[in-house]
Amino acid sequence: MAIDTTTTTAGQQPAASAPATTDEKLSLRARLVLFVLCAAQFAVALDFSILNIALPTLGQSLHLSQANLQWGMTAFALPSGGFLLLFGRIADSVGRRRVFLIGLTLFTAASVLATVAWSPASFLAGRALQGLGAAAIVPSGMALLTTTFKEGPQRDRALGVMGSLMAIGFTCGMVLGGLLTQLLTWRSTMGLNVLMGAAVLVAAPLLLTESRNAVRPRIDVPGAVTVTGGLLSLIYALSTAAQRGFGDTSVIATVVAAAVLLTAFVAIEARTAEPLVSLRILRRPTVAFGNLGGMATIATMTAAVFLGTLYLQQVNGLSPVLTGLVFGALGLTCAVTGTFAPRLVARFGSAKVLSGGLLLQAALTFGLLGIGAGAAGTWLFLVVISLAGVGHMAAIVAYNVTATSGLPDDEQGLATGLATTTQQVGITVGIPLLSALASTRGDVLSGVKLGLGADALAVTALGIAVAIGLGASAKRR
Incomplete structure (x- = not known):
């Protein structure tokens, strides 16, 4: 079954190209389309985190001062978060496939520049252009997915796969960052993005069909x-x-x-x-509280991972490779959870799974307060953070479903732009807030515990707010 998502009238797709009914299995072409879209999102998520462990080595190689190392992350985060909404709206207007391919081309070319960088300026320019490409890839790719797979079980499964791969990509970035930096050089972390981007660029034009609004809105x-x-x-x-x-x-x-x-x-x-963003859409409880829940789970989990990195390396003396492997267990948990989370959404509803996932993540984050110096603390951290990944991944899948449900196709680029902006801001918010809090303590262990305690309290409060907000909305309907 060929999938053609070109919109002929606002909010409608051609009947001949509609996706399979919810009782049908995905066709081979549909699976390949999903694979290509997920591969691109995976590469973006991987790129955000793969430099975390490589930054000290990179700084020595390029003579980038310790004070400026954080720009390796910030140069990517600024354009990737700042331009998401704009590119999501442009994709609705000029074509989601077109914007996706342009963004992917820019991302791949920028990865080449970052790989061969000869100075701090050339490297940071490559990272900024990577971020700009990511800002085009993420909302257009998500919109292609939500307009390809009809709302219901098919879309829930597709979003589950994409959500789990994005979470796994972030975690795998930390694992691969340590391995590649230790076994090869920091340049191999950027070279990996070149290979992945080039592979998707070969397949995407053959599989993706254009999708845009019937009436082009004024920007x-x-x-x-x-x-x-x-x-x-x-x-x-x-x-x-x-x-x-x-x-x-x-x-x-x-x-x-x-x-x-x-x-x-x-x-x-x-x-x-x-x-650019209809306030009417923002007033929808599913959009508002769905995105709030997404920001909560992403901000708190990425902060917990960052604090955990400090704990494992600076308190317990683990190498970058072993630290990466600890978080590999979290990635595995997320991968498994991503396969069954859509079934939970289908059975209990996305609102209950979102709030339940947040509260499960919160409860287990409180469990991390039992860590201490030594091997026992490392094992406790590994087990508890991996189990927290169950709640985190369930919330990721449910939030993507909640925030994009009940909207016509001509607003999907905007809805997915909002959802992906939430992801980017969430990644950016949690780490600086909680690391600044942790730095107020004299020793690393007590600072990490303070940060994790605040992390657990924040996700608890936000989980309760999401449950109340979505519950009240369901009662009004």
Whole structure:
């Protein structure tokens, strides 16, 4: 069964090309389409984390100072988070396949530049261009998925596969980052992205069909400028706060700039005839609380992984390779959970699975407070963080389903742009906030425990808020 997702009328697809009914198994072509889209998202998630362990070696090689090492991550995070909403809307207008392929081409070419970088400037330029390519790939790829697979069990399964692979990609990045850096060089971590991007570029044009809105909306330039500027300011502030502190003048200035720009964006969207982000969509409880739940699970889990890295290496003296292998167990748990989470969503509903996943993750994060110096603490951390991955992955799948359900195809690029912006901001928010909190303690172990305690409290509170918000919405319906 060939899948053609070109939209002929707003919110409708040609009957001849509709996906299989929910009782049918996915065709071979549908599976290949899903594989290509997931492979691209996996590469982006991998790229975000693969440098974590390689940064010290990279700094020595390129003579990048210790104070500027964090720019290896920030240079990617700024454009990848700041331009997601804009590229999601552009994809709705000019074609999701087109934007996906352009983004993938840019991402692959930028990976080549980062691989052969000869100076800090050339490396950071490559990372920034990678982030810009990722900002095009992620929302357009998610929109291609949600317009290819009809809402219901098929889409839930597809989102489950994609969500699990993105979570696994983030974890595998840490594992591979340690292995490749120790066995080869830091350049191999960037070279891996070249190979993956090139492979997807060969297959994607053969499998993906174009999908766009029937009526092209006018691009909301004032809205695009304010939201992109606001997100760039917010991500910059959060990315640098852990190093400079939240009292630093530049951090305060960018937080204020973010608040002003995002407030202006809301005012613009309320008045414009064709907004970049419809406030009507944001008022949907599924969109609002779905994205809140997604940000909660991503921000807290990535922060727990970061704090765990400090604990394993600086307290218990594990090598980068062994540290990566510990988190490989978390990736395995996420992979297994991603296979059955869609069934939980089908049986209990995405709202219950989302809130339940958050609260399970919170309970197990509280269990990490029992860690201490020595082998016993390492084993406790490995077991508990792996089990927490069950709640985390269930919440990831449920949040993607919740945040994109009940919307017509012509709003899927926007919905997935919001969902992926949530992911990027979530990744960026958790680490600087909790690492700054952890740094207030004199020794690493007590600082890590303080950060993990705050992490557990935050995901508990947000899990309860999501449960109440989505529950109240269900009662009104």
